[in-house]
Each structure stands twice: as structure tokens, then as C-alpha cells.
Amino acid sequence: MLIAGNWKLNCNIKEAEDLSSSILNNLNHNSYKSEIAIFPPTIYIETVSNIIKNSNISLGAQDCSINISGAYTGDVSAPMLNDFGCKYSIVGHSERRNGKYESNKDVYLKAKNVMEYNMIPIICVGENAKDRDEGNALNIIKNQLDKSIPKINKEFIIAYEPIWAIGSGKIPTLDSINEMFNMIRQWLLNSGMNNNIKILYGGSVNKGNAKELFSCKHLGGLLIGGVSLNPNEFSEICIMAS
Numbered sequence: 305m306l307i308a309g310n311w312k313l314n315c316n317i318k319e320a321e322d323l324s325s326s327i328l329n330n331l332n333h334n335s336y337k338s339e340i341a342i343f344p345p346t347i348y349i350e351t352v353s354n355i356i357k358n359s360n361i362s363l364g365a366q367d368c369s370i371n372i373s374g375a376y377t378g379d380v381s382a383p384m385l386n387d388f389g390c391k392y393s394i395v396g397h398s399e400r401r402n403g404k405y406e407s408n409k410d411v412y413l414k415a416k417n418v419m420e421y422n423m424i425p426i427i428c429v430g431e432n433a434k435d436r437d438e439g440n441a442l443n444i445i446k447n448q449l450d451k452s453i454p455k456i457n458k459e460f461i462i463a464y465e466p467i468w469a470i471g472s473g474k475i476p477t478l479d480s481i482n483e484m485f486n487m488i489r490q491w492l493l494n495s496g497m498n499n500n501i502k503i504l505y506g507g508s509v510n511k512g513n514a515k516e517l518f519s520c521k522h523l524g525g526l527l528i529g530g531v532s533l534n535p536n537e538f539s540e541i542c543i544m545a546s
């Protein structure tokens with residue numbers, strides 16, 4: 305399993321150092337079987353990388369540019385993230401799809417860049433509350449998968465994050481997560497993709513609901529936002545994972 309902590313736009317440099325050191329310290333004093341990855345704000349990737357460099361904790365970015373180089377002020381490209389030791393980059397998080405108007409095509413291009421620079425994209429998909437209420441969740445996700453995932457022979461991860469579950473304290477029923485994961489697994493099979501591709505769940509994960517989430521059949525791990533800023537709770541979930 306992969307337990308991924310997305311810090312979003314949080315922490316100053318001292319807090320980023322303290323958070324990564326605390327997670328490292330907690331995990332060093334316990335045994336755990338999962339892979340742990342943390343996703344600090346881009347500007348602190350080097351700081352965090354220096355702290356976790358001799359550990360098993362992996363590093364990732366929260367986003368990457370659709371461009372590789374050129375006149376794109378403010379962007380950070382896949383080769384730049386690779387230079388700083390990122391193994392992963394999240395692409396298509398709903399806060400970027402909605403907040404920054406990123407299309408499925410943008411997400412596809414970002415994922416392709418990440419793959420081409422030998423990192424692993426965590427490609428996020430998720431339906432909003434209206435889609436869920438109207439019974440359209442499966443179709444919405446299938447459309448996002450069709451349009452956001454490059455059909456090239458490189459590793460990637462899918463993160464299913466219902467938008468209405470992110471930061472809200474609500475999570476879907478296990479039945480609806482299992483239904484969604486079955487559809488995604490079938491989509492991967494129909495698309496001729498590797499059956500080992502991990503499917504993560506994300507949205508209001510905490511130590512209280514993690515145990516039942518771990519019982520989902522196709523769960524390949526968790527993408528955790530808010531709770532990843534709490535080193536003790538985040539570490540407890542990492543240790544709980546198989």
C-alpha cells in the first residue's frame with residue numbers, strides 16, 4: 305500500500321522541517337509495511353528531501369507544469385521535480401481541476417510529462433456532490449479516466465477522491481467505494497493496463513475511519529490531506545496500513 309500525505313499550501317519552512325522530522329521519527333520507532341510518501345509545497349521540496357534522504361519515505365510534488373521549459377512564468381516542470389528527487393507528482397487534484405480550471409487534457413499532459421521524466425503520476429479523479437446525488441458518479445469518473453490517463457507503458461497511480469468528501473469530514477459508504485473501485489479496475493482491464501496499478505482513496509481520511517477503509521477490496525492506499533499535517537495521526541495511519 306501507499307500512504308500519501310498532501311500538505312497543500314501549508315507550513316512555513318520551520319514547520320515543514322518539524323513536520324517531516326516528526327513523521328520520520330515516529331516511523332523510525334515503529335514497524336510498518338506500507339510505502340509512505342509526503343508532498344510538501346514545491347518550494348520546500350529540497351528542505352524536506354534533505355531531512356528524509358536516508359529513510360524509506362518517498363517524496364512527491366503536488367502538481368507539475370504541462371510544459372517542460374520556456375516562457376511559462378511560475379511553472380515548475382517535470383524535469384525540475386525529478387532533479388530534486390521526487391518519485392511522484394500528484395496531477396489533476398480537484399483543487400486544481402476546479403480552482404484553476406484544469407481540464408482532463410491538462411491532466412493528461414501533466415501525467416505524460418511526469419511519466420516521461422521517470423516519475424509516477426498520481427492521477428486524481430472525483431465526482432462532485434451533484435453528480436453523486438444524480439447517480440452520475442460512475443460515468444463522470446469513467447470519462448475522467450478516458451481523458452486524463454496517457455496510454456503509454458509507464459507506471460501510474462489513480463486516486464479516487466470524491467470532491468464532496470475532501471475536507472468535509474464525510475466519506476462515501478464502503479459499498480460505494482467498492483463499486484467505484486470495481487469500475488476503475490474493470491476500466492484498467494478493458495484498457496489493457498497493468499493489473500497492478502494502485503487505486504488510492506482520498507477524502508476526509510482520519511485514524512477513526514482508516515481501519516474500515518483498509519477493508520476495501522481493491523484499495524492500494526490512501527491520499528491524505530488535512531490529517532497529513534498532524535504527524536502523530538498521520539504516522540498512526542501509516543503504521544495501521546498493511
Ligand code: PEP
Nearest residue numbers: 470471506507508529530
Ligand atoms: C486531498 O485534498 O487530497 C484530501 C484527501 O484532503 P482531506 O484528507 O483533507 O479531505
